[in-house]
Amino acid sequence: MVEERAAAFTRRSIKTSAKLEGLKLVVSMMDLTTLEGGDTPGKIAILCRKAMQPLHPRYQVPNCAAVCVYPNLVRMAKKFLEHSTVKVTSVATAFPAGLMPVKLKLQEVRTAVRDGADEIDMVINRANFLAGEYERVFDQIAATKQACGAAHLKVILETGELQTYDNVRLASEIAMRAGADFIKTSTGKISPAATMPVALVMLEAIRDFFYETGIRIGMKPAGGIRSAKEALGYLVMLKETLGDAWLTPDLFRFGASTLLNDILMQLVKVVDANYQSADYFSLP
C-alpha cells in the first residue's frame, strides 16, 4: 500500500497556474548542493550566485532556500551570500558515513556553526542503528542538536542503507524525539537515494509526531530527484499528507543540484509557452 499510495501522488495532473506556482515553490525550497572533493571557492561562488538569482528577474523566481556545502567551505559560502536571504547549510558529523569518534563529529559541528552555518545536516550512525544500538543513535543526535546551538539540525537517515520501511519509520521517530528540526532521506552518496515511498513513510512519521506533540518537523528528500515532474510529485505528496502548514521552505526542502535547471526550464515553458534549449540556463 505504501508504494501504491506514493504512486497515486505522481498521477495528479498539475497544470498551468498550479504548475507555475508549484515550480516556484520548489525553487524556494531548494538546498542547492555541491558535495564533491573538488569543491573550490570558484565552484562555491557559482553555486551561491545561482542560488541567489536562479533566473532572469522578469520570471519572478524566488531565491533558493540554501546552499549546502562541506564544512571547510562554509565561511566562503557565507561571504558570498552575505546580503541575501539564502542560508548556508553544512553537512557534518563525518559525512557521509558518520563513522568517526563522537567527540570529533561534535567538534566538526561546532566549527561549522562558528564559521556561520545556519543549518547542519548530520548523518546518523547507521552502524549503530543496524546493530540495534538505538540509544546511541539517539544520544548522538541529541548531542549534535546541542552542539548546533541556534543552527537548525537536519538529520540524514540514509534510507538506502536502512532498507526497510520499518527501519525508516523507527529512525525517523528516534531523530524527531532526539531533537531534529528536519529529517532527511539521504546523503546522495548511496543508491537508492530519495524515493517517494520512503519519503511518504517519513512524512507519516512526522504526522504522528505532530498529532502527539503539536510540533511540526520538517522534511528533506535528497538525491535522485532530477526532474520537475518528480519534484511536483513530492510537493503533491506533501500537500496531501501534511497539509498547508508544511508548504513552506521552513518545513520542506529539496536537496539537489541538477534539479534546479529542469525546474527553470519547465517554468519558462509555462510562462513563455515554448521550450528553451539547455544552453539558455546557467549551470549551477
Place this chain on the structure above:
Amino acid sequence: MPRRKPSQLTILDRNGERGERPIGKRERSLDFGERWSYAPAPEAHSYIRLRDRYQLFIGGKFVAPKSGEYFDSVNPATEEKLTEISSANEKDVDLAVKAARRAYKNIWSKMPGRERGKYLFRIARLIQEKARELAVLETMDGGKTIKESRDIDLPLVAAHFFYYAGWADKLHHAFPGQKMRPLGVAGQIIPWNFPLLMAAWKLAPALACGNTCVLKPAETTSVTALHLAEILQEAELPDGVVNIVTGTGETGSALVTHPDVDKIAFTGSTEVGKRIAMALAGTKKKLTLELGGKAANIIFDDAPVEQAVEGIIAGIYFNQGHVCCAGSRLFVQESVFRQVIRKLRDRISTLRLGNPLDKNTDIGAINSRAQLDKICELVDSGLKQGAQLVQSRAHLPAKGYWYPPSFFTGVTASHRIAQEEIFGPVLSVMTFRTPEEAIARANNTPYGLSAGVWTDKGSKIFKIVHQLRAGVVWANTYNKFDPSSPFGGYKESGFGREGGRHGLLPYLSLR
C-alpha cells in the same frame, strides 16, 4: 440532503477543526486548505461522438426498438441529457433471444474453441485501442471519476477478455476428465456501478465457453455497452453471438422469463435477485446471482495503521461507494480506535470531489437521483438512531447528484446503517475487543460477499480469513481485482463465481 441536528453532526471546516470546540491535545488536526490549489485538469472529450439516439443491437445490427420508445440518459454530474436509449419490450427481447439462438445453433456452438478465442483476443485488443474514449464515455454516462475509469475499469475490461480468450481452447484442461458443452443462450443482466466491466465479466466467459448472449445493461448506464457493440462489429464477431437490449427493469424481466433462454446471470440488488430466483424456480434455466454486500473491514491493533487507513479509503470511497464488495462496515480494535478515527477524519478531507472528468477528482457523482435519495434516507436513519456523522466539507457542485465522503461512529449492530447496504460513500465504524468478537461481528450479516483483514501478523491473517464467511477476503489490501481470481458471494450475496477457472463453470454443462 437530509436535515440534521447539529449535536449529531461533526463537520470538518477548512482547517479540519471540529465545530467551535477548542482543539485539545487529542484533537490536533491537519489543515488541508487552499494553499497551492490544483488548477482544473479536465480530460479532453470534444472528440467523443455520442449518437442522438442509441438503437438496440440485435443480430449484429443496430435496430430500432419495436416498442418505438426511448428514454433519456443523463450525465449525473451535470443533470444534462446525454442521449436517448431504446426501450426494449417483450417483442424486442424475443428477437434478441431468437438471434442468439440462431447464432448458437448455426455458428458459435460448432466453432472450435481456438477460433472463438481468436475473436475474444481481437475484442480485447480493440478495447485497449479505444480505452481512453471508452473511459471518457463511462465517466460521462455514469459519473465515476476519469481516474478510475481510465486506470481501473478499462484495463480490467481488456484483461478479462484476454484472460477468457486464453481459456477458450483449453476448457478440457479446466475440468480434466470431464466432458462439457455450452449451455446455449445466456441472458445477462448487469448493474450501473461498473457498466463495461460487468459486461466483460459476463460476456467473456460465456463466449469462451461457446454460449451466445443477450446482455441487458442498467437503465442509467447503457451507452458504453452499445459502444462495445460497435467493437464487436469491428471484430467481425458473427451476427447474433452477442445481442444487447436496453431498457428498464421490465426489459430485464422479459429476458428472465423468456422460455428460450438457458441461463440467467444477474448482478445487482439482493431484492431483484430474489425476485429473479423466484421467477426461475421450477424451470430448466440455470442461474447465477451476484448481489449486495455489507463487507466487514477489520483493523487489528497490530495493523500498519497508515496503510489500513488507505485500505479503508479504498474500501468505501472507491467509485463513490457504489461497489457491492465495498468495505462498508469498519471494525476497529478498541485500543486503536481514536488513532484510526483521527487519521480517517484528516484523510477524507483530502479527497477531491467534483467534475468526474477532471483528472484530479477522487470522488465523482452519485449515479442517479434515486440512488442519492436512498443514501440520504439511510444516513438520516443513522442520525435518528443516534450515530454520529463525520463528513468532509467538500464543496458540492450546484448541479448534479453528489454526496460527500462520510463516516458514522457510535454505530451498533442493531443500527440500520450497520445492516443495510448504503451503496454510497458512507462508512459505519464499529469497535471490537478480541479476534473472536471481530469474527462473530463480521459474520453477523445476511450478506457474505467480501471482507478485509489488517494486521502485521501473518499467522493471525490465516486464522481469521478461514473463519470469515465471505467469498472474497483481502488481507492488508482492499478492492483488488484480477480476472484470474474468482469473485462471488455467500448467503444473500448470491451464488456462482465469476473470474478465474471457477468463472467458466456457470457457462458449462459438465458430464
